[in-house]
Amino acid sequence: MARRLDPVELLATSSVGKAIARSSVGRSVATRMGVPPADELRRGITRPVGKIALTEMGESDLVGATLSLLDIDPVLPIIDTPSARMPGENGRSVPPVYESRLGALVIDLSGLRSFSGTELLRGVLRPAMKGLERSGRVIFVAREPESYTDLEPRILAQGLDGLNRTVAKELRGGATSNLIWVKESTTPQALASTLKFLLEGRSAYVDGQSWRVGEAEVPLEAVRSTHPYHGRIVAVTGAARGIGAAIAHTFARDGAIVVCIDMPTSGESLAKVANEIHGTALQLDITVADAGERIAAHVAGRYGEDARLYGIVHNAGITRDRMLANLDEKAWAAVIEVNLMAQLRINEALLDGRPGGLADGGSIVGISSTSGIAGNKGQANYALTKAAIVGLVRAQAPVLGERGITINAVGPGFIETDMTNAIPYLQRVVFSRSNSLSQGGKPVDVAETIAYLADPASAAVSGQVVRVCGQALVGQ
């Protein structure tokens, strides 16, 4: 069946429509034609209201034990089987339904080895699709494909990726579905931060994604901490506004001392952010050769010679959008310099053991983008750098892992910021609704995902790229 196009979208994709769309009249007409209101997503440190059901198709009790660490007492799911159905009108049989809305369905697939076993998967999913509450969750936990030597379990594990993405597309009401791949050696403590994140409103705009949780020693206190960053110093570049400001605020909420970094010309809003969260402001152009040294000097100077950064979030980035046919060397170089080279130089300086540098056991988070993952017209330079960030985290994860440092990235989709607000109205509506949640994300959605990735309790998550895009129609 074709995807339902709303009238606004039709209007905006025709050439006449585009012309109208730029006019104020068009905007008013479009508003009156009625864009269906998007579902208000559950956000923040909030768990589902309804019960959390656990389906164990596992060899171990990894997921059950993890939920127990999170003080969650799961219920059994309702399973659709021919015998469980009731006769309904028109002689059709009706599958069993949940009596009250289900908060989340967590499925432990670590023991699923054959396609014949997937019938149970269908059986638990069918009632859940209509039984989930608003902003409910489906979470698959499976072994990573590479952990199997036999063919069938291995391709089955890969097949789950397609199933997860489809479930995410079919769910309504702001509910999401995500898939976590684990290793045989992954412990409940290592998995806990990820399950907690996915269940909570913090993951509101993460949908249809899959990523991996490996192994790491994670102390119980880290899992249970309400202020995981207490006493830790985190630097955020591009912190003066938009997503960067949200990142700074989120880390501060979770206890971090935040060093807010932005261009000297953005100093006024930077100071405001830093003061709001009782952090410090560092006016710095990250492209200067000694930017890393200056960040470290600020940390050592302001917080003491023994102070070290726990984490750095490379949020600063620019676009210089031109079709390749019009792209000159300046626009090309500027984007590469800010989005990539500056980050590489800063990491190198912070990792060389200097006072105020990055501590062992710390974390680095970069920002990729849907444009980098899927490509985007007019963003050749930007896409190059944003895909390179994916390469960076994959390449560096094993190297930094030796020092207990994690490196990850987020891939924001359409996030509502001052920058995206500058896009003409109808185009903006189309862009923002071209995803499974039919809405744009908020800066805080990106911030929450970054804070999860950098969390000391997420020590087993490294080399991952988590998209925060509401399952955008483009890209993986």
Place this chain on the structure above:
Amino acid sequence: MTDRTAVVVGGNRIPFARAHTAYRRATNVDMLTAAIDGLAARYGLAGHRVGEVVGGAVLKHSRDFNLTREAVLGSSLDAHTPACDVQQACATGLEATIYIANKIRLGQIDDGIAGGADSVSDAPMAVSDGLRRALITANAAKTLPARLKALSAIRPADLVPDPPGITEPRTGLSMGEHQALTTTRWGITRQAQDELALASHLNLARAWADGFFDDLVTPYLGVTKDQGVRADSTLEKLGALKPVFGRGEGATMTAGNSTGFFDGASVAYLADADYATEHHLPALARVVDVEVAASDYTLGGEDLLLAPTYAIARLLARQGLSWQDFDYYEIHEAFAATVLSTLQALGDETYCRERLGLDSALGEIDRSKLNVNGSSLAAGHPFAATGGRIVPTLAKLLHQRGTVDGRPARGLVSICAAGGQGAVAILEAC
């Protein structure tokens, strides 16, 4: 208590803007608040109770009697931070620094913020004395007839507003006219003034380009850089300007070598040296000693703007230093000719003997050490904000320099002020 040392931790200011432009709707309170907030962000002072904040304005509304306290309350500092206003014309910012440094050295506070703000755009406008007296009498009157009688005393001429004074009340001369007399007396040439102005612009432009102000200035209302600085200034351009002060041969002072009207605010952050160490605050320079002086320009026939020469002479004597013992000289450029006549006076045997009571002239200084990162001619001169601009700038310069011949780098700040006053301070690198 006596071994306490006051150090300059750093500072912050907003870029100085030409009057009636970007900050025209900003008040002194707004600008001082912004300067404090930028400082708070730089040093992590949000929510911190600072020992005391002191500041002031020269063009000050009577409603702003608590200007600095109001700025503190509007800032991110802990509301328990006390504040005090001072006013010493253009020396306000430096006098505020002296106040804070003294309290720190006396052990009364551990840290403090000193600064000032001035807006020509938002200058107070008073009513005439006639109107004011009539209104006060009417207000005090108990009956309607008495009230009407009081108001009937108002004459049309009383309705003309009274703008803030730009002349010295005792001489009726503007500051520029006073300096023109001094300029002529000391034979300061147009060429020398223009050269000094050019150096100020080029030095300030270079400092901006080098990022020197990245940790000294926070943008405000979209202004990211001092508006007065002209990187493309030349002697030809300066030489083409018409004189605005002085007459005949003595007409050498132009809009290019005199400061214009600017809006702005600045603060310096000072702390006890041990406190700074304990709290991981950088110590850029220590406040060695200060001196404030005045000249008898009314009946004594002295120069209005050469009061700093008295302060410098007394300060050098007290510290056992010579005029050449400094690595940086920060002499406020009210007019290029002020700086030049100050230097000339200190090198003049007669002046030093007769006016300053010295045995001989203090001599010449190495001009390459003067206002090395520009001064008021290029940066602009919002009156009370100039001290808070110069002190952190000099402290940073000294800290960067470190030591000279095995001793800490040493610098001197000199600011002349209306009323024939001058404040001078010596700082030494930490």
